[in-house]
Amino acid sequence: MDGSAASGKRPQTAFRQAEKAFRNAHKEPDCELIPATLAHTLALPGFGFPVFRTPHPAAFALPDRPGLLLIRDALTPEAQRWLARKCLVDCSKPPNRSNLDPFFDLPDRSLFGMQDDSSLISPQDASSLDGPLSAVTRPKERFYQQAQPAAALLPRLRWYTLGRQYNWTTKLYDSGSTAFDPALDSLMRAIAIAISDASLGGHAINGFDGRQYTCHAGIVNFYGEKDSMAGHVDKTEENMEAPLISLSLGLECVYLVGGRTRDIEPSAIRLRSGDILAMCGESRMAFHGVPRVIADSAPDYLTDPCTGSTDAGAEKYPEWRHFSKYLARHRINCNARKCE
Ligand SMILES: O=C(O)CCC(=O)C(=O)O
Numbered sequence: 181m182d183g184s185a186a187s188g189k190r191p192q193t194a195f196r197q198a199e200k201a202f203r204n205a206h207k208e209p210d211c212e213l214i215p216a217t218l219a220h221t222l223a224l225p226g227f228g229f230p231v232f233r234t235p236h237p238a239a240f241a242l243p244d245r246p247g248l249l250l251i252r253d254a255l256t257p258e259a260q261r262w263l264a265r266k267c268l269v270d271c272s273k274p275p276n277r278s279n280l281d282p283f284f285d286l287p288d289r290s291l292f293g294m295q296d297d298s299s300l301i302s303p304q305d306a307s308s309l310d311g312p313l314s315a316v317t318r319p320k321e322r323f324y325q326q327a328q329p330a331a332a333l334l335p336r337l338r339w340y341t342l343g344r345q346y347n348w349t350t351k352l353y354d355s356g357s358t359a360f361d362p363a364l365d366s367l368m369r370a371i372a373i374a375i376s377d378a379s380l381g382g383h384a385i386n387g388f389d390g391r392q393y394t395c396h397a398g399i400v401n402f403y404g405e406k407d408s409m410a411g412h413v414d415k416t417e418e419n420m421e422a423p424l425i426s427l428s429l430g431l432e433c434v435y436l437v438g439g440r441t442r443d444i445e446p447s448a449i450r451l452r453s454g455d456i457l458a459m460c461g462e463s464r465m466a467f468h469g470v471p472r473v474i475a476d477s478a479p480d481y482l483t484d485p486c487t488g489s490t491d492a493g494a495e496k497y498p499e500w501r502h503f504s505k506y507l508a509r510h511r512i513n514c515n516a517r518k519c520e
Pocket residue numbers: 399401409414426435468469470513515
C-alpha cells in the first residue's frame with residue numbers, strides 16, 4: 181500500500197507527478213522524437229522578408245502521442261522578431277482582453293509601448309464591469325489595488341486573447357470578438373497548409389486540409405522565468421479536427437503532453453524559440469502544459485539589443501533594446517485555433 185492510500189488522500193495523477201518532477205527536480209525532457217514527413221512546402225511569399233528558414237524543414241512526431249507534430253527552428257530570426265513585435269505591441273492592447281483587465285483600466289496602447297511613460301494606470305472601476313464576464317471575474321482585491329505605471333504592470337501580464345475572446349471562468353468564447361490580426365492569420369494559415377497530410381511511417385498525423393484553415397481565436401501567453409502553465413485540454417472549439425498551432429519565442433521551456441486523462445504519463449519536449457508545435461487529430465484531446473521555463477536560453481538574435489533595427493517595419497515599434505531585455509527573461513507563446 182502506498183502512503184497516499186494509507187492516509188486516505190487520492191494519489192497524484194501521472195501528469196501531476198511529471199509536472200512536479202520537471203518543475204522542482206529539474207528533470208530534463210527525454211522523449212524520443214521521430215522524423216515525420218511533411219507533404220507540402222512551408223512557404224509564405226510576399227511578406228517582405230523570409231518567414232521560414234527553409235521550405236522543407238525537419239518535422240518530428242512522438243510515437244505514442246498520435247497527432248502531435250513539431251517543426252524545429254522553423255521561423256527565421258527576423259520572423260521571430262516580427263512575431264515578438266506583433267505579440268507585445270499590436271496584439272497586446274484593447275479591444276483584446278488580458279488577465280489585467282478585471283483589475284486595471286488599461287489604456288488603448290500596449291503596456292510594452294508605454295514603458296517609458298510615467299503616467300499611472302488606475303485600478304478598474306467596479307461600476308464599469310458590466311455583463312456576464314464581469315459577473316464572474318469581478319476583482320476581489322479592487323479596493324487594495326494601487327495605480328501603477330506601465331513598467332510595473334508589464335511583469336504581471338500573463339495573456340491576451342485574440343479574435344473570439346475566451347473566458348477562463350465559463351470556459352467559453354463568450355466575451356465578444358475582435359478582428360484577428362490578418363498577417364498573423366496568414367502566417368498560421370501557411371503553417372496549416374504545410375502540415376496538411378503530414379505523416380509518420382505512412383500513417384496520417386494530420387488529415388485536416390489547411391486550405392480551410394482560418395484563425396477564429398488565439399492566445400498570446402507571456403511567461404516569466406518562474407511561471408508555468410498547469411496541465412489542461414483545449415476543448416472549447418467546436419472544430420477539433422483543425423490543428424491548434426502554437427509558436428514559441430524567447431526562453432525555452434519544458435512542454436508536457438499526455439493523453440485523454442491525467443492518469444497517462446506525459447512525454448516531455450523542450451520547446452525552443454522559433455519552433456512550431458501543432459496539435460492535430462487525437463492530440464487535440466491531450467492534456468498538456470508547461471511546468472518550467474528555462475532561464476538564460478533565449479537566442480542571441482533576440483537578446484542582442486543592437487539587432488533588429490534594420491528589420492522590415494521596425495521603425496513603427498519601440499527600439500529593439502526594449503524587446504531584447506524582455507525576451508532575455510521571458511517566453512512568449514502565440515497560438516491559434518479554428519473554432520468551427
Ligand atoms: O505555452 C505553451 O506552449 C502552451 C500554451 C497552451 O497550452 C494554451 O494556451 O492553451
